[in-house]
Amino acid sequence: MFRSFSTFNYRIWFLGALVSNVGGWMQATAQDWVVLTELTDNDATAMGITMALQFGPPLVLVSLTGWVADRFDRRRILLVTQTALMALALGVAALLLTGIMTLPLMFLFALGFGITNAFDAPARQAFVSDMVSLEDASNAVALNSASFNMARLIGPAVGGVLIVAVGSGWVFVLNAATFLAMLIALLLIRRNELLPRVKSRGRNGLADGFRYVWGRSDLKVVFIMVFLIGAFGMNFPIFASTMAIEFGRGADGYGLLSSVLAIGSLAGALLAARRDRARVRVLIAAAGLFGVASIVSAAMPSYWSYAAVLVIVGFSTVTMLTTANGYVQTTTDPLLRGRVLALYMAVVMGSTPIGAPIAGWVTDIAGPRAAIIVGGVAGLLAMGTGLAWIIGSGRLRRRENTRFRLTLDETTPITVPRVDPVEFSDEVAASTTPIRTERAD
Numbered sequence: 001m002f003r004s005f006s007t008f009n010y011r012i013w014f015l016g017a018l019v020s021n022v023g024g025w026m027q028a029t030a031q032d033w034v035v036l037t038e039l040t041d042n043d044a045t046a047m048g049i050t051m052a053l054q055f056g057p058p059l060v061l062v063s064l065t066g067w068v069a070d071r072f073d074r075r076r077i078l079l080v081t082q083t084a085l086m087a088l089a090l091g092v093a094a095l096l097l098t099g100i101m102t103l104p105l106m107f108l109f110a111l112g113f114g115i116t117n118a119f120d121a122p123a124r125q126a127f128v129s130d131m132v133s134l135e136d137a138s139n140a141v142a143l144n145s146a147s148f149n150m151a152r153l154i155g156p157a158v159g160g161v162l163i164v165a166v167g168s169g170w171v172f173v174l175n176a177a178t179f180l181a182m183l184i185a186l187l188l189i190r191r192n193e194l195l196p197r198v199k200s201r202g203r204n205g206l207a208d209g210f211r212y213v214w215g216r217s218d219l220k221v222v223f224i225m226v227f228l229i230g231a232f233g234m235n236f237p238i239f240a241s242t243m244a245i246e247f248g249r250g251a252d253g254y255g256l257l258s259s260v261l262a263i264g265s266l267a268g269a270l271l272a273a274r275r276d277r278a279r280v281r282v283l284i285a286a287a288g289l290f291g292v293a294s295i296v297s298a299a300m301p302s303y304w305s306y307a308a309v310l311v312i313v314g315f316s317t318v319t320m321l322t323t324a325n326g327y328v329q330t331t332t333d334p335l336l337r338g339r340v341l342a343l344y345m346a347v348v349m350g351s352t353p354i355g356a357p358i359a360g361w362v363t364d365i366a367g368p369r370a371a372i373i374v375g376g377v378a379g380l381l382a383m384g385t386g387l388a389w390i391i392g393s394g395r396l397r398r399r400e401n402t403r404f405r406l407t408l409d410e411t412t413p414i415t416v417p418r419v420d421p422v423e424f425s426d427e428v429a430a431s432t433t434p435i436r437t438e439r440a441d
Contacts, residue, residue, distance in 0.1 A: 004140040009131045009189045016185025018147045020082075023178025025155025027089060029258060030163055030171035031106075032237040033251045034096070038168065039103040042245060044238055044368075046103060048360025050110045051237065055352035057114035058121060058345050066209055066342025069122040070335075074130060075194075079186050081120035086179035088112050089172045096169030121349065122342035129329060129337060130194045137330050141278075145322040146269035156262070160255020209339030212332075218280060219331075219340075221389040222324050225287055225382040227347045231355030233294060233375030234317065236261060238359050240310075242368040247303040260307045264314030269322055278326035284386035286320035291379025298372040316379075321348070 004010045032047060040046045058065065068077065092109050095101040132140045162171050213219045240261070244254040268286075275282070293312040300306035325344070332340045362371040 004132050004136045004143055007132050007136070007193075009193055010128075010140060012185045012188050013127075013131060014143065014147055016182040017144065018151060019181035020178050021148050021151030022155045022158070023175035025151050025258070026159035026162065026171050027175035028237070029156045029159035029251075029255050030168040031092075031110075032241055033160075033163055033254060034101070034168050035103070035106060036241050036245075037251075039101070039106060042242075044242055044360040044363040045357065046360075047238055047241070048235070048356040048358070050107060051235070051356035052353035053107055053110040054114040054117075055349040055356070057111070057118040058342075058349040059351075059353065061115070061118045062342050062346040065118050065122050066339035068119060069126050069338030069342060071338075074123045074127040074338075075186055075189060075191070077119060077123040078127065079183065081116050081123070082179055082182050082186070084116045085113065085120070086176045086183075088116065089176040089179070093169050093172035093176065096167070096172065117349070121345040122338055125325070125329070125341045125345065126338045129334070131189075133195070137326070141326040141329055142269055142275075142322050145318055145325070146266060148269070150262075150266055154259070156255040156258030157252075158255070160252040160258075163251040163255075209336050209343055212336050213340060213343055217389065217393065219328065221386055222280065222283065222327060223344065223347050224385050225283060226321070226324050226344070227351050228378045228382040228385070229287060229290060229317075229320065229375075230348050230351035232359070232378035233290060233355075235352070235356050235359040235371070235375065238356065238363060239368055239372050239375070242363050243306060243372075244303075246368060247306070249303060253303070257307055257310060261310045261314040264311035264316075265318040266314075267311075268315040268318035271319065278323045278330060280323075280327065280386065280390070283320055283323045283327070284383055284390070286316045286323065287379050287386060288383035290316035290320060291376045291381075291383060294372055294376030294379060298369040298376065 005014070031050070035047050035050050036042055036044070088109060092101070092106075095105060128140045128144060129137055159171050162174070213223065236258070240257040241254045244250070244257055247253070290313065293309055293316055297306055297309040297313060300309055328340060328344050329337065359371045359374070362374060
C-alpha cells in the first residue's frame with residue numbers, strides 16, 4: 001500500500017503536502033463561512049459565485065497551463081505558485097483582521113486563488129510522475145489523495161473551532177504559515193533523483209492534448225463522468241454549510257460535517273492505494289454509489305443521520321476521483337501528460353463554475369435537499385454513461401457455457417492516437433500504458 005514511500009523525494013513531498021493541505025482546508029472552511037454569514041445573510045448564490053471565480057480559471061486558462069506544465073521545470077513552477085498562494089492568504093487575512101473586507105474584494109481574491117491554482121494543479125499532478133516510477137504512479141496518486149483527505153479530516157474541524165475561538169482572519173494567517181512546509185519540501189527534493197522526462201517542443205499547446213483525448217474513447221468517457229459529478233454533485237461547501245444552518249448548527253457544525261465527509265474520503269483513498277492499477281469499472285461503480293448515497297443523504301431527518309451518510313458520499317467521491325486521476329496519469333503519452341492532466345483538472349475544477357451557481361440558486365429557491373438530489377441524479381447519469389460505453393465497446397459479454405452470467409473483458413485494446421515518432425517511441429508507449437493499445441493510423 002505504501003510502496004511509493006521507498007522514494008526519498010516522494011516521502012518529503014508527501015509530508016509537505018500533508019501540512020499544507022491541512023491549512024488549505026482550514027482556509028476553505030473559513031472562506032465559505034465568511035461569504036455565507038459575515039459578508040452576506042446566508043446567500044448561497046454568492047457562495048456559488050465565489051466558487052465559480054475560484055474554480056473557473058483552470059477552465060479558461062487550460063490551453064496555457066497544460067503547456068507550461070509540459071514545457072518548464074515543474075518544481076520551479078510549484079515554488080512560484082505556492083509562494084503566490086501564501087501571499088494571497090496573507091492579503092485576505094489582513095483585510096479580515098482590519099475589518100475592511102467586502103464581498104467584491106473577496107470575489108477578487110477568489111479569482112486570484114483560481115488563477116494561481118490553474119497553473120499549480122497540472123504541474124503538481126504531473127510532478128508525481130517525475131518522482132516515482134511508472135509502476136508506482138497509481139499508488140503515488142492514491143497516497144496523494146490519502147494525504148489530501150487526511151488533511152480534510154483535520155482541517156475543517158480545526159478551522160470551524162478557530163473561527164469561533166479567534167476569528168476567520170487568523171485562520172488565513174495560519175494557512176499562510178503552512179505553505180512553508182511545501183516550500184521547504186520542494187527545496188529539499190533531490191533534483192538528481194527526479195526521473196528524466198520528455199519535454200514538449202511543439203507549439204500546438206492544448207490542441208495536441210485535446211486531439212489525443214478526443215481519439216481515446218475511454219478518456220472521453222472518464223472526462224464526461226467526472227464533469228457530471230464535478231459540476232452538479234461535488235458542491236459540498238454549499239451543501240454542507242446550508243444543511244448545517246438548516247439543522248441549527250454554526251461554523252463548528254459545518255466544519256464537523258466536512259471532517260465527517262473526509263472519513264469516507266480517506267478510506268476511499270487508502271483502498272485505492274491497494275489496487276495495482278486504476279480501472280474504469282471501479283470508476284463506474286463509485287459513480288453509482290455516489291448517486292445513491294447523495295439522494296439518501298438528502299432525505300436524512302437529523303444532523304447526525306445526515307453526517308453518517310456523508311461518510312459513504314466521501315468514500316465514493318474519492319474512489320471515483322482517485323481512480324480517474326490514476327487512469328489518466330498511467331495511460332497517457334508522457335509527452336502530452338501535462339496537457340492531458342490540465343484538461344482533466346479543467347474538467348474537475350472548471351466544472352464548478354457551471355454547477356456551483358446552479359447549486360446555489362437551487363438551494364436558495366428550493367432548499368439544500370433539492371440541490372443535493374440534483375447532484376445525486378448527476379452521479380447516476382455518470383454511471384449510465386460508463387455502462388453505455390462498456391456495453392457499446394463490446395467489453396461486457398455473456399460468459400461462455402452460461403446463460404445469464406456476464407463477464408467484463410478488459411483485454412479489448414484501446415485505440416491510441418499516433419504522436420510524432422521522433423519524439424515518442426513505441427518502447428516508451430509500451431512502458432507507459434498498462435492497457436492493451438493499438439495505434440490509429
